[in-house]
Amino acid sequence: MSKIVGIDFGTSTSEAALLEDGHPVVISNQYGEKITPSAVGLAEDGSLLVGRDARDQFLLRPEETLLEIKRLMGSAEKVSLGDQNYTPAEIAAKIIKYLKECSEKHLGAAIDRAVITVPAYFTDKQRRATVEAGGLAGLKVERIINEPTAAALAYGIEHMEENQHILVYDLGGGTFDVTVLEMFQGVLEVKASSGNNQLGGKEFDQRLADYLLDNFRKAQGKDLVLGQRALARLKEAVELCKIALSSAKEYHIVLPFIAEKDGAPLALEYLVTREIFEDLIADLVESTKKPLDIALGDAGLAKKDLDLILAVGGSTRIPLVQRFLQKELGQKPQTPVDPELAVVMGAAIQGGIINQELSEEKDILITDVCPYTLGIETMSFLYDTPIFDLYSTIIPRNTTIPVSKEEIYYTSTDNQEKVEINVFQGDNPKASLNNLLGTFILDGVPPAPVSEERIKVRFTYDINGILQVAAIVVSTGKQAGITIETTGVRKMEDEPDLTNWHKAPGARKYRGLLRRAEKILAREDDPFVCQELESQIKNFKKNLLLQQDKEILQDLEGEMVDLLYDLEDEK
Ligand SMILES: Nc1ncnc2c1ncn2[C@@H]1O[C@H](COP(=O)(O)OP(=O)(O)OP(=O)(O)O)[C@@H](O)[C@H]1O
Ligand SMILES: [Mg+2]
Numbered sequence: 001m002s003k004i005v006g007i008d009f010g011t012s013t014s015e016a017a018l019l020e021d022g023h024p025v026v027i028s029n030q031y032g033e034k035i036t037p038s039a040v041g042l043a044e045d046g047s048l049l050v051g052r053d054a055r056d057q058f059l060l061r062p063e064e065t066l067l068e069i070k071r072l073m074g075s076a077e078k079v080s081l082g083d084q085n086y087t088p089a090e091i092a093a094k095i096i097k098y099l100k101e102c103s104e105k106h107l108g109a110a111i112d113r114a115v116i117t118v119p120a121y122f123t124d125k126q127r128r129a130t131v132e133a134g135g136l137a138g139l140k141v142e143r144i145i146n147e148p149t150a151a152a153l154a155y156g157i158e159h160m161e162e163n164q165h166i167l168v169y170d171l172g173g174g175t176f177d178v179t180v181l182e183m184f185q186g187v188l189e190v191k192a193s194s195g196n197n198q199l200g201g202k203e204f205d206q207r208l209a210d211y212l213l214d215n216f217r218k219a220q221g222k223d224l225v226l227g228q229r230a231l232a233r234l235k236e237a238v239e240l241c242k243i244a245l246s247s248a249k250e251y252h253i254v255l256p257f258i259a260e261k262d263g264a265p266l267a268l269e270y271l272v273t274r275e276i277f278e279d280l281i282a283d284l285v286e287s288t289k290k291p292l293d294i295a296l297g298d299a300g301l302a303k304k305d306l307d308l309i310l311a312v313g314g315s316t317r318i319p320l321v322q323r324f325l326q327k328e329l330g331q332k333p334q335t336p337v338d339p340e341l342a343v344v345m346g347a348a349i350q351g352g353i354i355n356q357e358l359s360e361e362k363d364i365l366i367t368d369v370c371p372y373t374l375g376i377e378t379m380s381f382l383y384d385t386p387i388f389d390l391y392s393t394i395i396p397r398n399t400t401i402p403v404s405k406e407e408i409y410y411t412s413t414d415n416q417e418k419v420e421i422n423v424f425q426g427d428n429p430k431a432s433l434n435n436l437l438g439t440f441i442l443d444g445v446p447p448a449p450v451s452e453e454r455i456k457v458r459f460t461y462d463i464n465g466i467l468q469v470a471a472i473v474v475s476t477g478k479q480a481g482i483t484i485e486t487t488g489v490r491k492m493e494d495e496p497d498l499t500n501w502h503k504a505p506g507a508r509k510y511r512g513l514l515r516r517a518e519k520i521l522a523r524e525d526d527p528f529v530c531q532e533l534e535s536q537i538k539n540f541k542k543n544l545l546l547q548q549d550k551e552i553l554q555d556l557e558g559e560m561v562d563l564l565y566d567l568e569d570e571k
Helices: 052-057 088-107 124-136 148-157 201-220 228-244 274-288 289-298 319-329 340-355 498-503 508-523 527-545 550-570
Strands: 004-009 011-020 023-028 038-040 048-050 063-069 079-081 082-088 113-118 140-146 162-169 176-184 187-195 249-261 265-273 308-311 367-369 374-382 385-395 398-403 403-410 417-426 435-442 452-459 467-473 478-482
Touching: 004 088, 004 124, 004 148, 011 088, 011 340, 023 176, 023 340, 038 052, 038 079, 038 088, 048 088, 048 265, 052 063, 052 374, 052 498, 079 498, 082 088, 088 113, 088 124, 113 124, 113 148, 113 340, 140 148, 140 340, 140 367, 140 478, 148 162, 148 187, 148 340, 148 367, 162 289, 162 319, 187 289, 201 249, 201 265, 201 274, 228 249, 228 289, 228 467, 265 417, 274 319, 274 452, 308 319, 308 340, 340 367, 374 452, 385 403, 385 452, 417 467, 435 467, 435 478, 498 508, 498 527, 508 527, 508 550, 527 550
Parallel strands: 004 113, 113 140, 162 308, 187 367
Antiparallel strands: 004 011, 011 023, 038 048, 038 063, 079 082, 162 176, 176 187, 249 265, 367 398, 374 385, 374 417, 403 452, 417 435, 452 467, 467 478
16 A cells, blocks of 8 residues: 655645654655745746745745745635746645655655645635645645644544543644544544634734834834835744744844935844733734634533643744643643644654554544534525525534535525525624635426425535535425535546546647657656656646646646656666
């Protein structure tokens, strides 16, 4: 059975791990580092940089460097690099692919399957974009697993004999999750999750940067403009300052030549004390209290029931965060040796579970929940007055997954022919104040008086946190449904039949190249090269069949041409 790589694709940093002899091993990148910056850039010569190389050029070439792409996952926003536009998933794919390659180097064999972690509070769209990114990186995503669940798994596997209630507080670079779990006789059961997928170290950095800029402008003139490079230097400096303040009491920021005034260079200089920094972020840290209370409430637990607080994610190193947890929960949080690595280790363990690589005594079972309430828009009548925009819950938040639930609804007018189904996520009784996930129409409802025809709506939320919705006319069985709208995204099960690749639209252009690749593959005898080439060919065909857009195909073509060129050169 081929290995499954565990990948923690993070806002600031990403990691990969493999299960070896029953234990997760975090994979080093080409620089021997276990933590890789989530950065992608274009070098001066136009070549693609990923990881540290991209991060290192950020100060010099900020406009050619992309950071924190995870924040855009699932949005329709595109980012540009050089003269090309990319979806966030395409950029994420470059980082994931880099980690895949590091892992293959470590293993000495090709890897084509992965478990990828996402914040528990990631939405359906964000999860789909993550699956898409894995696919574009040449990996079949076997499972999407929630980051705090993964962290708890890494802890739980070493403490199988204990029965405890655990709260995982995960504050990373860009997202915040809180998850309450119960561990009992080798079963790790997630009771509830909550969080904020737009809160993390990045916000703390921003607060400090804004503060310094305000002061700088107050002293030097309100209309002082800072260029992209100056802002990049400031961003880097505030992060260093923040990290230093986790152990030091004060930090001196000095940024010479950061701006110009009347032709003379200006320096930004400031002594930041821990107190100043703590004041700046206090309300953000405090804002994690609400999700904390919701998760505990939904889990039906009081603070005193918690046996262990597990603090993971780089931002939990901040003393104020530690104090907040102590004050809020009445006990000192436990921080793993490497709070940034707990998640990826859990992902590798999950990969091992799927592959049945764990020994019997480590046979752990996990269950997770859907952190959001999901439902549809309905209407009703108060006497004869129609009331619109009502929200009917189908799956209440923190239901254990996988789950499939059905509700029956009735037609609202005489001879109604079709029903529009609007799918929402959120807790507001007014449908429109929730998050619209998608819309579809079920037509072919037989003519009948109002309320006579019944419509069954079924929500299926799978183990990866992905939602399918179906609506059925009960009297006829006519059905319509959606896999929530996201362009270019495929469902996990959708492994296309690769033998038909040459029939795909646009495949013609690449036939010659793929034939050439297959010929080389046939005569190649280095197993590592074979696996790499084979996986590239497969990925190419898959993308042709999925009718990916031109840019992706061009990328794949470029890669293939490079590889063939190297191989032919060798002969
Ligand atoms: N000693 C420290 N003190 C304060 N903050 C720190 C420290 N070390 C790292 N950080 C911050 O932790 C964040 C990175 O943590 P981590 O690697 O867990 O996040 P991530 O996985 O990239 O993000 P996410 O999980 O939110 O997507 C960054 O914002 C970084 O500045
Ligand atoms: Mg993380």
